[in-house]
Amino acid sequence: MRGSALAGTGHTAVVTGGSRGIGRAVVDRLRADGGRVVTCGRGARPDDLPGDVLWVQADVSDADDAARLLAEADRAFGPVSLLVNNAGVQVEKTVAESTDADWGLVVGANCRGTFHTCRAVLPVMTEHGGVIVNIGSISGNVADPSMALYNASKAFVHGLTRSIAVDHGPAVRCNAIQPGWIMTAMAEDAFALARDPEAARRDALARHPAGRFGEPADIAKAVSWLASDEARYVTGQFLTLDGGLTAAS
Numbered sequence: 545m546r547g548s549a550l551a552g553t554g555h556t557a558v559v560t561g562g563s564r565g566i567g568r569a570v571v572d573r574l575r576a577d578g579g580r581v582v583t584c585g586r587g588a589r590p591d592d593l594p595g596d597v598l599w600v601q602a603d604v605s606d607a608d609d610a611a612r613l614l615a616e617a618d619r620a621f622g623p624v625s626l627l628v629n630n631a632g633v634q635v636e637k638t639v640a641e642s643t644d645a646d647w648g649l650v651v652g653a654n655c656r657g658t659f660h661t662c663r664a665v666l667p668v669m670t671e672h673g674g675v676i677v678n679i680g681s682i683s684g685n686v687a688d689p690s691m692a693l694y695n696a697s698k699a700f701v702h703g704l705t706r707s708i709a710v711d712h713g714p715a716v717r718c719n720a721i722q723p724g725w726i727m728t729a730m731a732e733d734a735f736a737l738a739r740d741p742e743a744a745r746r747d748a749l750a751r752h753p754a755g756r757f758g759e760p761a762d763i764a765k766a767v768s769w770l771a772s773d774e775a776r777y778v779t780g781q782f783l784t785l786d787g788g789l790t791a792a793s
């Protein structure tokens with residue numbers, strides 16, 4: 545059965561980087577919404593991924609892999625009506641410390657990956673309608689210390705989000721979510737690099753008016769809403785989910 549394009553629920557959805565963390569929570573939420581879900585990562589299919597989720601081993605920094613991901617989703621479930629660009633990596637370095645390998649890794653996953661999947665899906669969405677949700681970051685708007693390439697890569701994601709909304713509406717809606725601290729492997733790794741990880745965690749928490757860090761499910765709920773018809777007048781926008789961190793800065 546070919547998927548319906550702009551349905552509030554039941555999307556044919558591709559979520560990049562669904563092996564763990566935020567991406568996995570998005571996969572679970574879209575399934576609960578009644579969607580047919582395809583996800584990917586660079587490694588093998590995770591053992592705990594539900595059987596009805598199609599896994600495609602793909603590195604989105606590679607254009608051919610990204611095109612194959614979208615093609616396999618279409619073959620399995622029909623026209624992709626929702627793309628969630630979640631795959632991302634973080635390198636904690638200043639510009640002066642960053643190597644060519646760091647540049648390749650961060651720009652590869654965060655920028656090239658987002659571009660590749662959007663380019664692959666836009667002809668389909670232009671014909672059938674669709675929604676793109678890019679996972680940006682508050683780091684795309686503020687200079688998180690020692691995160692130079694990451695900060696710049698997320699600013700790229702935000703810029704691409706606006707351009708897609710402008711160039712491909714009304715068939716396609718495109719928005720970005722800007723998470724703050726969401727407790728995943730990526731966030732834990734960042735704390736682990738601090739001179740005093742426990743003090744860093746305490747200090748960061750104290751700057752959150754919400755009184756807690758975010759959970760992957762907080763982001764997944766927002767993706768679900770942006771993907772739904774409830775958000776049909778929302779495009780080219782940025783939804784900040786950071787527990788008030790940037791409001792308090």
Ligand code: NDP
Pocket residue numbers: 560561562563564565566567584585586587602603604605629630631632633634652653657679680681682722723724725726727728729730731
């Ligand atoms: P994790 O490191 O926990 O998960 C990242 C996911 O992306 C994994 O499934 C990983 O799988 C996949 N991935 C990474 N590179 C590639 C690639 N080149 N091709 C395909 N898959 C890839 O990160 P989070 O869940 O924390 O982060 C998810 C997104 O949210 C990222 O874009 C991140 O920048 C953003 N974000 C996270 C915040 C946080 O506090 N956690 C804050 C703000 C934004 P594998 O390694 O197997 O390829």
